[in-house]
Amino acid sequence: ITLSKTLESSSENSSDLILGRLANMNDVGIFSRGLGLILFLQNLLVKAVSPVALPHLAQVKREGGAVGEAYLQAVSLVGAFALPLFAVVNIADYSMIHALFGDQWDQSVQIASALTFWAMFQALHCFMRQALLTAGKERWVLMYEVVSFVSKAALIVLLIPRGLESVAWGIVISGAIDFAMASLLIYLAYGITPLQVLQRMGSNILVALLCWTVLKASTVYLDLHAMNPWLALLVIGAMMVPVWLVGIHITRSPARSLVFELLGKWKRPGRP
Numbered sequence: 001i002t003l004s005k006t007l008e009s010s011s012e013n014s015s016d017l018i019l020g021r022l023a024n025m026n027d028v029g030i031f032s033r034g035l036g037l038i039l040f041l042q043n044l045l046v047k048a049v050s051p052v053a054l055p056h057l058a059q060v061k062r063e064g065g066a067v068g069e070a071y072l073q074a075v076s077l078v079g080a081f082a083l084p085l086f087a088v089v090n091i092a093d094y095s096m097i098h099a100l101f102g103d104q105w106d107q108s109v110q111i112a113s114a115l116t117f118w119a120m121f122q123a124l125h126c127f128m129r130q131a132l133l134t135a136g137k138e139r140w141v142l143m144y145e146v147v148s149f150v151s152k153a154a155l156i157v158l159l160i161p162r163g164l165e166s167v168a169w170g171i172v173i174s175g176a177i178d179f180a181m182a183s184l185l186i187y188l189a190y191g192i193t194p195l196q197v198l199q200r201m202g203s204n205i206l207v208a209l210l211c212w213t214v215l216k217a218s219t220v221y222l223d224l225h226a227m228n229p230w231l232a233l234l235v236i237g238a239m240m241v242p243v244w245l246v247g248i249h250i251t252r253s254p255a256r257s258l259v260f261e262l263l264g265k266w267k268r269p270g271r272p
Contacts, residue, residue: 080204082126
């Protein structure tokens with residue numbers, strides 16, 4: 001597990017390490033800002049929940065429950081938030097980069113835009129490590145991290161001569177490889193097929209497409225780039241939250257009952 005966590009951390013920072021060696025300081029800074037935005041959002045959504053995923057799956061196993069079903073439920077709940085968010089960031093990247101880091105990082109916008117697809121691949125099996133540890137497959141986790149690190153590093157080295165945006169798309173390809181590897185290991189451990197994962201994620205994918213389409217269509221009438229970036233983010237949030245709520249309702253998303261139950265409790269007087 002220690003070796004796996006070391007490789008996971010090394011893989012996350014591999015772009016900085018390799019670009020720092022084979023490119024220049026300017027490229028490292030630009031790429032790091034684009035990647036930093038995606039990692040910030042990923043940590044906010046997925047890694048904030050990760051510490052309770054392993055105890056939850058272990059409890060299901062101790063009680064004789066179906067760990068595979070609990071895994072599918074967990075990843076589909078997180079996907080209901082993560083996939084639409086990254087779909088929106090794919091268009092709102094300019095405003096987010098300028099609001100958080102300043103207009104001197106304008107070259108990072110295309111990097112962040114491409115890496116939203118990598119983040120979506122990562123969200124599909126976001127609790128894969130915890131599920132394999134619950135099944136006692138620590139060596140499989142290490143094997144996954146080795147494949148993930150080597151493929152990602154190789155693609156970065158190969159694509160550096162083609163420019164930073166190509167490197168970003170190389171990381172997206174590595175995300176697809178990660179998804180394929182995770183799908184294989186989850187199938188071997190629990191018999192869950194990639195089709196089952198995509199079926200559970202189907203409503204989340206539809207909501208993500210809905211959010212992306214609505215925001216993309218709104219840019220015909222709203223010049224988000226000309227606005228103050230913080231005002232643009234406020235406008236985007238005001239549009240996207242209702243669209244997301246409508247989306248999870250009409251698609252019967254796994255998160256629908258949870259979200260509307262929490263909203264109902266928040267509305268009731270006298271309730272914390």
